[in-house]
Amino acid sequence: MLSELMKFLRACFRPSSDRYTRTGSDAGGRQDGLLWYKDLGQHFHGEFSMAVIQANNLLEDQSQVESGTLSTNEFGPYGTFVGVYDGHGGPETSRFINDHLFHHIQRFTSEQQSMSVDVIRKAFQATEDAFMSLVARQWSMKPQIAAVGSCCLVAVICNGTLYIANAGDSRAVMGRVVKATGEVLATQLSTEHNASIESVRQELHSLHPDDPNIVVLKHNVWRVKGIIQVSRSIGDVYLKKAEFNREPLYVKFRLREPFKRPILSSEPSITVHQLQPHDQFVILASDGLWEHLSNQEAVDIVANNPHSGSARRLVKVALQQAAKKREMRYSDLKKIDRGVRRHFHDDITVIVLYFDSNLMSRASTVKFPRVSVRGGGIHLPPNTLAPCTTPTEIGGT
Amino acid sequence: MISAKRLIAMARKWQKMAAGKRKTISYKVDHLMHSSEVNKGHFVVYSMDHKRFVVPLKFLSTIVFRELLKWSEEEFGLPSNGPIMLPCDSVFLEYVISLVQENIPIDVEKALITSMFVCHNEASSSYGLSQSHEQTIIYGF
Secondary structure (H helix, E strand, O other): OHHHHHHHHHHHHOOOOOOOOOOOOOOOOEEEOOEEEEEEEEEOOEEEEEEEEOOOOOOOEEEEEEEEEOOOOOOOOEEEEEEEEEEEOOOHHHHHHHHHHHHHHHHHHHHHOOOOHHHHHHHHHHHHHHHHHHHHHHOOOOHHHHHOEEOEEEEEEEOOEEEEEEEOOOEEEEEEEOOOOOOEEEEEOOOOOEOOOHHHHHHHHHHOOOOOOOEEEEOOEEEEOOOEOEOEOEEOHHHOOHHHOOOOOOHHHOOOOOOOOOOOEOOOEEEEEEOOOOEEEEEEEOHHHHOOOOHHHHHHHHHOOOOOOHHHHHHHHHHHHHHHHOOOOHHHHOOOOOOHHHHOOOOEEEEEEEOOHHHHOOOOOOOOOOEEEEOOOOOOOOOOOOOOOOHHHHOOO | OOOHHHHHHHHHHHHHHHHHHHHOOOOOOEOOOOHHHOOOOEEEEEOOOOOEEEEEHHHHHOHHHHHHHHHHHHHHOOOOOOOEEOOOOHHHHHHHHHHHHOOOOHHHHHHHHHHHHHHHHHHHHHOOOHHHHHHHHHOOO
């Protein structure tokens, strides 16, 4: 345990060390201290770039790029699936989504023999149901799992159509070139469910007309029931089923009055876009990025730089902003250990998907070698549910 | 756990420091406003009475600072757009920093956390009366 800890500290204080490089090549991505990145990969319709910076003691952000067949068989349809899962309260839900959502997508695509909004909606629901069953099974052993949840942002490209499905406050932003000027403009494709947005608060009030405290402003932050900022998520079973909102769950998660209707929903908002030649790329990222960068700032950075390393570049700019807000140097911010690092910034996941106009017209029946990449992080045995830092951990140094 | 006697002795010492040494502690309030001017190897926290402290990064590995950050999170949530504020006043923070700087033994550090807890509870229930620093601190003993 102690030696593991020492390895960590060494990695954190020597960011250039490649001690944590998981593979020699760039095939599966590289780990550099708390940063994981895959600078450039190939998907069915072009290139992609991916980067993750860890701040939490256990990485709560999970992500994946799956390209190739979107069904359970080799006949396709072929396309690309991308997921960004921003967990809260622990890593269990986001990891669960990473392990199950895409399989449900493949299963429903096979059943319906095509990709559709309905396939994605069903896959979200199936993932939510499976996680609820897991919570029911584990409740007596570790009740805290009822208070773990995750935002879920998905992009699927199939037959020239881009589907964006979102539950929570991650965001997908498209970079579109304006022919006349050559400018690349940002267009947000995802609908967010954060109580800071007025329409989300209105939706909550209309769904819970008998509860004036369904959203509460606390320290300048709007929270559903004064507890959570997002109104939709996978997991967070304690706010969906009253039977899990009781002892032995920690008091701070328990509501005073039993509720009849689920407070949070797992229903994704889904938008559909026919991709055009002027659509250059889409950035998918957890809110850790968007709290430091505007949509247009992020699009400008991607549009004005090479494809390779674009996700890592966005993470770097976000961390520089975070350092500025905390009134410290970026070089010092990078030295801070996971866990305590969460006070300086959130876990951040960024995936940039480029659309190659030559490949966009490729039929979804064309076979393509399977690509499957998962956003990394320092992996520890998943035996703890503690969402916060363990202060004793660093005591020996 | 530390004895009550020891705690009382500490509280006395603390009171004395808070009253007497207030202007002589080396890590006193800093008025730098731009991040570029922050010393290398330091981070910044604010006390509840809006005083700015520039603190060495290595303090982040002390139990005392980790507890203070945890309480800050419970009290204010994680800051998204600004600097870190700790849920205690500048006198108390100066004292904590001076102790951490002197490499205090582990039992004193534990006692400090116990007394911080008292201060924290007081602060969360009665803050806003910024002139009552000393009283806030002494209450718990």
